[in-house]
Amino acid sequence: xxxxxxxxxxxNIYDIKNKDEYEFKIKKGLTPEIIEEISKQKNDPDWMKEFxxxxxxxxxxxxxxxxxxxxxELNMDEISTYVKPQSKLNNSWEEVPEDIKNTFDKLGIPExxxxxxxxxxxxYDSEVVYHSMKEDLIKQGVIYTDxxxxxxxxxxxxxxxxxxxxxxxxxxxxxxxxxxxxxxSFVYVPKNVHVDIPLQSYFRLNSPESGQFEHTLIIxxxxxxLHFIEGCSAPKYNKVNLHAGCVxxxxxxxxYLRYSTIENWSKNMLNLNTKKAICGKNxxxxxxxxxxxxxxxMLYPMSILNGEGAKTEFTGISFAGAGQNLDNGFKVVHxxxxxxxxxxxxxxSKNGGKCTYRSLVKINENAKGSKSSVSCESLMxxxxxxxxxxxxxxxxxxxxxxxxxxxxxxxxxxxxxxLMSRGLSEEDAKAMIVRGFAYPISKExxxxxxxxxxxxxxxxxxxxxx
Amino acid sequence: xxLGKSTTANAILNNPEYIKTKGTxxxxxxxxxNMKTDEISRKGIFMSFQLPEEIPGVTVTNFLKYAKNKxxxxxxxxxxxxxxxxxxxxxxxINSKNMERSLNVGFSGxxxxxxxxxxxxxxxxxxxxxxETDSGLDVDAIKTVSKGIEMFKNENNAILxxxxxxxxxxxxxVDYVHVLINGKIVKTGNQELAxxxxxxxxxxxx
Numbered sequence: 253x254x255x256x257x258x259x260x261x262x263x264n265i266y267d268i269k270n271k272d273e274y275e276f277k278i279k280k281g282l283t284p285e286i287i288e289e290i291s292k293q294k295n296d297p298d299w300m301k302e303f304x305x306x307x308x309x310x311x312x313x314x315x316x317x318x319x320x321x322x323x324x325e326l327n328m329d330e331i332s333t334y335v336k337p338q339s340k341l342n343n344s345w346e347e348v349p350e351d352i353k354n355t356f357d358k359l360g361i362p363e364x365x366x367x368x369x370x371x372x373x374x375x376y377d378s379e380v381v382y383h384s385m386k387e388d389l390i391k392q393g394v395i396y397t398d399x400x401x402x403x404x405x406x407x408x409x410x411x412x413x414x415x416x417x418x419x420x421x422x423x424x425x426x427x428x429x430x431x432x433x434x435x436x437s438f439v440y441v442p443k444n445v446h447v448d449i450p451l452q453s454y455f456r457l458n459s460p461e462s463g464q465f466e467h468t469l470i471i472x473x474x475x476x477x478l479h480f481i482e483g484c485s486a487p488k489y490n491k492v493n494l495h496a497g498c499v500x501x502x503x504x505x506x507x508y509l510r511y512s513t514i515e516n517w518s519k520n521m522l523n524l525n526t527k528k529a530i531c532g533k534n535x536x537x538x539x540x541x542x543x544x545x546x547x548x549x550m551l552y553p554m555s556i557l558n559g560e561g562a563k564t565e566f567t568g569i570s571f572a573g574a575g576q577n578l579d580n581g582f583k584v585v586h587x588x589x590x591x592x593x594x595x596x597x598x599x600x601s602k603n604g605g606k607c608t609y610r611s612l613v614k615i616n617e618n619a620k621g622s623k624s625s626v627s628c629e630s631l632m633x634x635x636x637x638x639x640x641x642x643x644x645x646x647x648x649x650x651x652x653x654x655x656x657x658x659x660x661x662x663x664x665x666x667x668x669x670x671l672m673s674r675g676l677s678e679e680d681a682k683a684m685i686v687r688g689f690a691y692p693i694s695k696e697x698x699x700x701x702x703x704x705x706x707x708x709x710x711x712x713x714x715x716x717x718x
Numbered sequence: 719x720x721l722g723k724s725t726t727a728n729a730i731l732n733n734p735e736y737i738k739t740k741g742t743x744x745x746x747x748x749x750x751x752n753m754k755t756d757e758i759s760r761k762g763i764f765m766s767f768q769l770p771e772e773i774p775g776v777t778v779t780n781f782l783k784y785a786k787n788k789x790x791x792x793x794x795x796x797x798x799x800x801x802x803x804x805x806x807x808x809x810x811x812i813n814s815k816n817m818e819r820s821l822n823v824g825f826s827g828x829x830x831x832x833x834x835x836x837x838x839x840x841x842x843x844x845x846x847x848x849x850e851t852d853s854g855l856d857v858d859a860i861k862t863v864s865k866g867i868e869m870f871k872n873e874n875n876a877i878l879x880x881x882x883x884x885x886x887x888x889x890x891x892v893d894y895v896h897v898l899i900n901g902k903i904v905k906t907g908n909q910e911l912a913x914x915x916x917x918x919x920x921x922x923x924x
Contacts, residue, residue: 669733670771672755673764674781674837675788680756684784688775688820 266516266545268358269487270351270458274377277459278334284308287431290334294434299411300403307420307430314424320610321548321577326522331494333432335377335459341398343384352376359485361454368698369481370449371396375466377459378434389447395440396451399467402438409440413469417500418528425496425524429465433498436466441476441507450479450512450698455497457486457517463494470501470509474532477508481698485545488518495521495546501529503537505559510538512697514705517545519575525551533559533588540696541568542705543580552610554583557591557619569598569693572605572637581610581642586619586652595626598693600686602633608640613647613654620651629659631689633682724768726898727847727880731755731765745845760789762844766834766851773821778833779803781821782840789841806839810866828859835866846870847878852886864889884916897923 278290287308291301316323339349345362356362356374365372371385373396380398389396395406403410420430437453457464464486472478486493495517503509509529517523523546529537539553555564566582584593599607609628630639641658663685671681687694687706694702728736730743732755742751750758773781782803787794807814810832822830831851838846848867852860867890871877879886887895887909895911896903897920904923905911 664771665735667771667773669731669735669755670767671773673731673759673767674785674841675756675759676785677756677788678754680788684776684781685773688773691775 266359266485266518267487268355270355272459273338274335274459275338276334276336277332277462280332280461281329282308282311282333282428282431286333290432290434293334293336294400297403297407303415304431304433307427310420311424311427311431314421314427316424317550320550320579320608323522323524323548325492326494327492328428330461330491332459332462333465334434335462337376337379337381337458339376339379339381341380341401342382345382348374348381352381355456355458356382356454359454359456359483361452361483364452368449369452370447371451373398373437373451373453375435375453375455375464377457377462378464380435380437385451386449392445393440393442394445394447395438397438399433399436399438399469402469406438406440409471410438410469413471413500413502414467415498415500417502417530418498418526422526426498426526429467429496429498429526432463433465433467435464436468436497437470438468439470439472439478439480441470441472441478443473444475445473446476447478450481452481452483455482455484457484457493457495457521460489461491461493463496465495466497468497468499470499470511472501472503472507472509474504475506476504479510479512482511482513483516484513485516486518486521489520491520492547493518493521495523495525497525499525499527499553501527501537503529503531503535505532505535507532507535508538509536510540511553512540514542514697515545515549515551517549519545519547519573521546523549523551525549527551527553528556529554529564530556530558531562531564534561534563535559536563536565538565539568539582540693541566541580542693542697543568543570543578546578547576549576549578549580551579552581552583552612554585555593556585556587557593558587560588560590562588562591563593565594565596567596567693567696569600569690570607570609572599572601572607574603574605576605577608578606579608579610581608581612583612584614584624586613586615586622586624588619590621591619592623593625595624595628596692597626597628598689599628599630599639600633600689601630601637601639604634604636604638606638606640608642609658610642611644613643613645613656615645615647615649615652615654617648620649622649622651623653624655625653626656628657629689630661631686632660632662633686724849724880725901727765727849727878730763730847731758756788759841759843760791763847764838764841764843764845765847766831766838766849768850768853770822770830770834772823772825774823776821777818778821778836779817782837785837786840789843802840806836806866806869809869810836811862812836827854828856831855831859831863832866835863835870839866839870842870843875845876845878847880849880850882851879852881852883857885860886861889884912887912899923 374382385396420427570578572578601607668681897905
């Protein structure tokens with residue numbers, strides 16, 4: 253019987269490499285001098301410069317994680333942590349330099365902005381090159397800007413929240429982020445304002461042997477709501493690139509935030525990202541996450557439910573091909589009565605790819621009447637691929653409802669035969685099964701992202717029979 | 719009438735789980751013995767399954783549209799398709815809500831079989847092989863399935879009904895009845911033969 257080889261994800265669009273041109277690229281490595289130089293280049297206020305240097309000290313003291321994927325190939329002496337593109341921050345695409353604009357055009361960002369977004373931010377290497385938001389939101393007091401502008405123009409808001417949700421002592425890569433962070437987005441939604449159309453920030457890393465360390469800080473005030481979308485990608489190089497972003501989300505009482513991510517880093521990327529949300533009374537944070545790229549990913553968004561009745565939902569999918577080790581998951585801490593969490597995680601692995609679902613559900617003693625339900629499902633497309641589930645639960649009260657369900661599956665020959673008897677080729681059949689498996693996640697994404705995700709899952713016909 | 723389970727049907731469709739040691743299968747003067755299943759499907763052969771597979775996340779409507787496109791090689795005209803679908807669904811007493819459910823997921827035995835008949839009607843093959851489509855169905859469901867088969871039947875197509883019991887033949891007019899035992903056709907007749915078997919059983923042929 254002939255076996256079918258399913259090709260890698262078609263990455264043509266993502267692999268557009270522009271020339272490594274920049275206005276300034278910091279020399280490789282991490283020293284106090286390098287940090288001071290970055291700070292100078294960025295015109296930091298003094299408090300931020302001090303903060304960076306302190307974070308570097310913490311970074312040097314902390315050890316690499318002793319669990320999860322092997323990170324020994326990461327050598328910070330080989331990474332430039334700051335690459336300033338040849339562009340200032342613009343609020344019109346016409347002013348963005350041609351090759352950078354072309355890249356975002358091909359990624360469909362300006363088009364999506366016209367049709368389905370209320371605001372867009374676009375970062376190229378270490379700096380944001382484009383930011384814009386609809387007029388009516390500005391009038392309602394919504395702030396959506398790059399992080400640097402926020403540090404300058406809203407210092408009180410930034411000081412109160414910046415790296416308070418994710419403190420620099422959390423782990424080594426958070427400390428690194430604190431030292432070299434650059435770019436990212438700042439969003440402030442005032443009390444009772446509903447942003448009905450999503451805002452989107454797109455992060456593109458073009459420069460080889462470099463890192464991207466964008467910082468996203470979102471504050472949704474009481475009774476307000478927002479849908480924020482984050483997209484990221486990079487072309488493939490032979491040497492390691494590093495992404496250690498940080499996302500801090502404050503969802504105040506009765507507020508709602510939906511945070512969607514489509515991550516499609518290239519296969520030389522180490523994606524060591526940290527995301528955390530703090531929820532007030534009856535607030536809700538929903539995460540939707542698609543993780544396709546990167547060589548190694550360690551990504552565990554976390555919801556801290558501090559207010560009574562707070563809720564969180566996590567819906568995520570990982571897709572690992574040859575050479576990829578995606579160690580993803582979700583963490584939730586129930587810190588107040590009647591809080592609830594729902595997790596629906598899926599993974600697909602093929603060609604020897606490895607997907608791990610690693611999670612934590614912590615329900616503290618005071619969180620009486622809380623509910624948590626976790627479901628994870630993995631699909632392996634061949635015998636070489638690996639799927640693992642490592643759930644941890646720490647439940648300190650009896651008055652809870654908790655359930656965990658895990659399923660691991662393969663595509664059966666019977667199912668393929670059934671679909672082939674309806675005219676589908678073997679590749680079409682597998683692609684349909686995989687798309688169907690991913691559907692509960694893709695239906696949660698904005699339509700253009702659902703389409704993009706289906707394209708990513710598109711299993712190619714070429715090079716089939718072996 | 720055929721006894722011999724699904725081997726014949728699966729061999730025609732070239733199910734890789736079945737190994738053919740000798741002989742050839744011709745369809746419209748073309749040797750299809752070793753064609754891939756999807757090619758055979760595109761030649762116009764359809765098989766309804768005893769146990770249709772479940773495909774989570776793919777709605778019946780989307781599946782039918784996709785399969786029709788693959789079988790015909792032409793883009794599906796949405797309006798025409800919808801009209802056709804609505805007509806067949808009402809004939810087969812299929813709840814329109816089922817169309818937005820995942821294919822066969824959580825369907826009862828009867829719903830799955832009716833869905834197979836719906837697929838046959840939509841894909842409109844030249845030869846439909848119905849593999850024990852009537853097994854496990856109650857009288858009403860058998861009537862509905864028979865109605866679907868009657869609707870499908872015309873001058874230009876052929877239907878091969880595989881069954882152990884003659885109930886479905888009471889409500890269908892068939893041209894030939896073949897008795898297959900241990901891989902050989904031991905008797906061929908017309909509808910009368912079905913009646914004989916109903917009265918006397920298969921013992922006489924063994």
